[in-house]
Amino acid sequence: MSDGLITGATGRLGDVKVRRPRMLSPLREHLRDTMWFAPTAGLVGAILLWWVAAELDAEIVSALQDAEDYDQIKDLMGIADDAKAVISTIGSAMMTFIGVVFSISLVAVQMASGQFSPRVVRLYVRSRITKITLTVFMATFLFSLLTLTSFDSERDPRLLTSVPLVEAVLAMAMVLLSLLLFVAYVNGTVRMMRIGFVIDRIARESFRVAVKQPMELPVDTEQLAPETARVTHLGRAGVLRDVNIARAVRAARRQGVVLRLIPRIGDFVVPGTPGFTVHGGAAPSRRALGYTVSVGVERTFHQDLAFGLRQLSDIALRALSPAVNDPTTAVQALDRIVQFLASIAPYPLGALGHRDRRGALRLVQSVPDWTALADLGFTEIRGAAIGNPQVTRRMLAGLDDLLLLVPKERREPLLRHRELLAQAVERSVPEAADRTFALLPDRQGIG
Template identity: 30%
Template sequence: MQRQRTGNTRRSGPRLLNAARQRRAAFQDAWRSRLWPTPTLGVVLAIAAGLGIPELDSALDQQIPSRLADYIFGGGANAAQEVLGAVATSLITVTSLTFSLTLVTLQLASSQYTPRLLRTFAADRFVQRTLALFLATFVYAVTVLRTVRGGSDGGAEFVPQIAVTVAYLLAMSSVLALILFLGHLVRQIRIETMFEQVCADIKSTTHRLLDRIEDRREHDFTPTPPDDAPLVTAPASGFIVQIDAQALVEAAVEADVVIWVDRAVGSDVVEGIPVAMVWPADPAAGVLDDERLASVRERIASAIKTGIERTATQDIGYGLRQLTDVVVRALSPGVNDPTTAVHGLNSCSAILCDLAGYRLGRCTLRDADNSPRVVMARPDLPDLLDLVIVQPQIYGSSDPVVLARLLSMLRELAWVVVLTSHRRAIADRLRQLETATAELALAEPDRQQLATLTNQVREALDRRWSPS
């Protein structure tokens, strides 16, 4: 017997986004991360304007007020054709140049920093809107050009004065946009700007998905799946990019089961490999019948969306993965840029300190009766800390500056964490760093500095802060 109707499900504890909001966030991310939608929309609007404004010219004919006529195009058909032709020719050249510069920037970001930053670059709205303006101006000029008629063929001359004037204004706007685009592009390829954008994406995802820690309690009780719990396999190979938590809760309530999602958003999965488990909510109910089990499996599979690349829509750790990749690339012998690595670790530290104030880790979603219905995997702070520290420690072990920044990160994080489990994770990571540092052949001043930082981390864990 079902315990609760679907419509009576409610959020308890972790933030539960409704399906419509999840789809909207996924659609917005898909729209923003591609270069073609905004320019395509600009081309469509340009065609509509190129067809509509000449009709307005024809309807007004000679009814344009004299004061306004002084500010619009006043030449003949030949002059209008020359202006429109010049605008179309120059704008397609500028558009080609802009596309080339954009592709060069994407190539630089991929080779110099990390391929996972390409999505961030492609989502740049300024670049998308600039390309849309250039293409729209070209298409508009070509569309209006076809409406200009001279009187040499015996027909009436028609010069769409307003339409030609609009083409001139669009051309001037495109010149200004080109200047701003070049300045914007120079700013975008700076590593500090990239870090700022990635951090903004992480904070946006965090604030949208997670709840703040209101007390020092550890995670709520999480039901443990029985040994014979039926498995649910991945619907497709790739990365988990979205999980519809609302749909899972509704499916669990309707079937009166508990669903355990074993893989977090951002995990790579293989089709046919288990990603979830399901078992009856009432232990006395016995095993699930085949029909109900098949229905639940189908709904779970449809609620878990996979893709070829990770996105920031629901993936809490994706931004930290981007930042860490930049740090590791900067520490490679081919790049050898420890300053960039330290800047990247600065951003990682800021994000981790922000995340320390949210409830991370596996979460339990409950129904209106406060019964556990869905258990979802999520990265905890220790997992994210390992993500940020392990690889930079390996590849930057010979650089005392990098090691010092890692210890400073632990110190800063130790000062802001509130949960005991998080403090234990920092202490464990500190011992590992201390062991690795002891085996290195470092100069005595560097070794003393690292020893001082190690002691300062321990002091921060005890809520003490000594001057640097």
């Protein structure tokens, strides 16, 4: 989305206050899903920092030589010789330290993805503390190597060109920063291995997507002008990750038409399938619509309203599988599913419109409607919950809470899920007392 389509500094979704983020371009958002960009920028920064420090060291020595203060230069040389041994140790040990730390972390990520869901690995990739730690570690290693090249073998103070004193101090400061970040990194990695923290992170990412949704009423697609053209997708096959809404709106405005995006964010598209329908005129050129849609190998949180529910449902299903048999984790996932659905209940859903600066409708984007979101949150878990009274009790309590919170026109899918759950328990649980117990709403499941 682009600036101007939605305004405001903060938003409140449910009982969790969420800062309304600045609208990110798809490129910037995709860089957050990579592990190479931050370390590469850190290495470039380390080279620049070393160059500035080397210039300062050269200026200090030149000033002392101009003042003919050779005794001071000899003192600096003695300090630098002591620092050289420390920096040599830093350079040789840092790379080994990086390899050991991140090898252990990759094993931890693999264990977490196997226990929770493969889709939660994205949380580790997007972790700021992980990227910052890796960046500082690698920058420290490179800075130490560059500092070692600055040590001059010349021992005559009058012929000396530089004494890397500033560089040595900065290298030791970066080592201290690396140690502090290592402590924070270990703490963050341990937290990300806890299911409660993972579920909370997924829920918060989902809230951020919901906050970025346009606040206007849904668009009635039947009131659009007749379809005049279609734009097919000619790129690679993959998952529709996001749409550059500002670019699409700009292309439609220049052509004087309305574009309607056919696939939803998260749909798998193949070359040759329709991407946009055009209403009110000729289709914009391929060049104008270039880089409007982004297709990748997996879904992202950027504009995908249903992706958070998909992950929470996956975690609950894996927890309810016979191999894991952890209904308490399923209850924790249901807590967040209910919270998210309660927060999104007042929002416009279905077909959302995006307007240009003059207020004219230019782009219609399909998003999951309320029924689709409710089905995604409850259908699969409801089928796997039979025989787990802890989960059925929590689901009934959540459905009852939602029935009190949502508008009347959105109660039908909730009532349907409640009735289907009750029928499944009636069929599957032979004892009347067990059926009564399993159908008693309880927000904690079973205490």
